[in-house]
Amino acid sequence: MIKRFNKIISILFTGLLLLSVYAVPAFAWSEHELILMPMYQSMPEVAKAKPVKAETLGSFLVSEGKGLERVLKSDEEWNRINLKNYRPLPDALLFKASVDPKEAIKRFCDAVRISDRYYYALYIRQMPGAPSTRAAIVKGSGITYLKDLSDIDDKAYLRLFPGEHVSVMDVLGTASDEPDLGIDIGLFADNNTEQGKKLNFGKQPFGNPNLEYSSQAPFHMGFYHEASIVYALAGFLKETYPEYRIHQFKVLSEYAFQTGHDYWGWRFMGWGIHYLSDISMPYHAVVLPGVSAAKMLWINTKSMAGMDQAKKDAVQLVSNRHGALEKYQKYATRNEYARKDRGNVLTTMVKTAAQVPVYNDNVPRDNVSKMAAKHAKETDDALVECMPQKYVSDPKVEFNDLPGTDRILDTVTKAKGQQCIDKMNALIGELFKPAGIYCRSYIEAILKGK
16 A cells, blocks of 8 residues: 555656756846836935945955955855755855956855856946936847847847946846846756756756756746645755855945945845745745645646646646736836836835835845745636637647737737736736735845944
């Protein structure tokens, strides 16, 4: 009987594995800098901060190498004690100071476990509609090594030079989106990179390790609120790392401020904010929104019995809905920002915070991700109601292959009417709200230790 039970569990586990390992969409929210800018503008400590001098990463690391040895060692000890399911950094990769900027960057990337292929260039994003006298325009290929630049080259970036004064709003806003440009890619043992083989993250827990953007997903998703049976059958869903990144960059931001490197204080802060806001997206907080644990298990049981179509359909629909929500949010946010519609629900909700709680290290899991999970079914239902059927309800369609999705606002208006535009905007505004509250709390906590 026990052997038979174990075999059944093994079959269910295999099925759940197949259901969960799909081509995870690369991003959660698009346009992090535009989403969060109204909140930054409402904070005097950010909006009125004096401009800071741009500084290369190599310069910062060489200048503060010995102190960073201590800070990063202490942070690793904290990670091992406090983070659940944490895979420790190999002791040999603990940061060691160097007087050579290139060597210092290489050691830092290994110690912090971020990509050693990313350029860490000096640049800011030019916000839509903002005038600029700068001539130093830089394309995505001057910022990142990634091959797919489709979501990068439709933005305007401006190169910075060491010692150049730059506004805090520009540094923080740009950094809020930066982790999507390649910081977390290629870090697992099966990602075909030399760095990934030595960082001790093991094999990529979910997603397709052969897809360029897929390997960043475990750092930008936090599945903290699934049913116990889901974790029992698919323990790999616990292997997510936003808490690691959020705490790590908080520590680095505080240290940069304390040592007078304010540019890197704001830039590290922006990086941490990215992960904190990412897990406010329901499709990054729940593995299959709209699919209950019981239905998930039933689909997989059918799959193991040779009836595979229900599993394929469920995965495709969730992937399409994730993509449709992200695409809609991207263009809705750009639209309102370009129109300077600061009274729109997309912008008012993120800066509305009657009472900002004191930040603590449980916030990502217990507050932000939990609120996203709570809204998961509502979000899934709204997409079915308000999006064209072929976008979100046809499992034979791959959303990312559909033409004209950059005109999604017009398409939704024509197909579903202004009432659906209003409903989607209100929903997304509500989803932005925890990001606004707790990113504000995160900023205040860092600046308090400045």
